[in-house]
Amino acid sequence: xxxxxxxxxxxxxxxxxxxxxxxxxxxxxxxxxxxxxxxxxxxxxxxxxxxxxxxxxxxxxxxxxxxxxxxxxxxxxxxxxxxxxxxxxxxxxxxxxxxxxxxxxxxxxxxxxxxxxxxxxxxxxxxxxxxxxxxxxxxxxxxxxxxxxxxxxxxxxxxxxxxxxxxxxxxxxxxxxxxxxxxxxxxxxxxxxxxxxxxxxxxxxxxxxxxxxxxxxxxxxxxxxxxxxxxxxxxxxxxxxxxxxxxxxxxxxxxxxxxxxxxxxxxxxxxxxxxxxxxxxxxxxxxxxxxxxxxxxxxxxxxxxxxxxxxxxxxxxxxxxxxxxxxxxxxxxxxxxxxxxxxxxxxx
Numbered sequence: 206x207x208x209x210x211x212x213x214x215x216x217x218x219x220x221x222x223x224x225x226x227x228x229x230x231x232x233x234x235x236x237x238x239x240x241x242x243x244x245x246x247x248x249x250x251x252x253x254x255x256x257x258x259x260x261x262x263x264x265x266x267x268x269x270x271x272x273x274x275x276x277x278x279x280x281x282x283x284x285x286x287x288x289x290x291x292x293x294x295x296x297x298x299x300x301x302x303x304x305x306x307x308x309x310x311x312x313x314x315x316x317x318x319x320x321x322x323x324x325x326x327x328x329x330x331x332x333x334x335x336x337x338x339x340x341x342x343x344x345x346x347x348x349x350x351x352x353x354x355x356x357x358x359x360x361x362x363x364x365x366x367x368x369x370x371x372x373x374x375x376x377x378x379x380x381x382x383x384x385x386x387x388x389x390x391x392x393x394x395x396x397x398x399x400x401x402x403x404x405x406x407x408x409x410x411x412x413x414x415x416x417x418x419x420x421x422x423x424x425x426x427x428x429x430x431x432x433x434x435x436x437x438x439x440x441x442x443x444x445x446x447x448x449x450x451x452x453x454x455x456x457x458x459x460x461x462x463x464x465x466x467x468x469x470x471x472x473x474x475x476x477x478x479x480x481x482x483x484x485x486x487x488x489x490x491x492x493x494x495x496x497x498x499x500x501x502x503x504x505x506x507x508x509x510x511x512x513x514x515x516x517x518x519x520x521x522x523x524x525x526x527x528x529x530x531x532x533x534x535x536x537x538x539x540x541x542x543x544x545x546x547x548x549x550x551x552x553x
Contacts, residue, residue: 208307211241215356218331220285227286227356228329235285235331235354242308243357245315249300251371252327252347253378256403256477257501258289258296259345265291274337277347281334288328294500295327296345298353299364299374309357320370322377323353324360324531344375344552362531368538375552376534379405381523382475382498383412383537384530389471389494389521390416397460397469397488399450400476401425402436404548405498408534409473411541414441424463426456428476435547450476450484457487474499482507489518498523 211217220232266272287295302319331354338348382405396413400406414423424444425436448456468490479501489495
């Protein structure tokens, strides 16, 4: 039977509104009985929900696991994908390739049975959840029996053989952050990492120190005692500040004290809460760079906020994709014994 021809960007799966791409679309077709010629169908075992999204769902459910499951199932039933209607973000998955569209066979380095991690957001990925097996709030991971579709334009990575699947999933979920950090930080820079105790924050701290070298400085900001012990032991963190980017002026005063009033060349925001834009902007020197990796960031608040205080800085909205980001980030886990042990402790 001839498979129907699909659009490389997945437009053929968009239900509403017609003509838009799958990510901004309200609803997509998650019918798994039909495979288009340029699609990859996967049997999904684990979802790694975006941190901002999972935090919102968990707070809405007041920590009740059954309510978390109900909310996730409702999102997928309504939209055909896991796009949180509050945060607009999704996450990623690990699974096994079940079927390859005829147009892809022999053209990509993938075959049925390969274990892969999706490197595109669940907010654009057609998904059908048959059953939620377990929810792990401490890691934002959800074990499922599900199916998903990757489009021809999608990016993915084969799971490495030298580390456990769930560890690789946790790392690949935030692969864009350390890869972008490598681009932005140069020798001698003073770098501020907000949300440094989380997985993206810790990876950014490591990569920032690699780039800034002995002449630069990495300052880690944590909001509470959670993750404090790891930061205190981390050999790539020079200073630790306890504070919240939501309390922008308070954080500014602490950073001014820590830097002798010079502020920071690069500020990287990895927190999963809203209203942290101004705390990031205030701590950056004139002409510096603020990188918003967090999916809770409001472009409007950042742009108008910087304008409102007359701050001339370069602001970058985090792109989850950077060329080679999966390979770069997995290599960090192989390179740093500290990171490997810390992530194994958290995710295994």
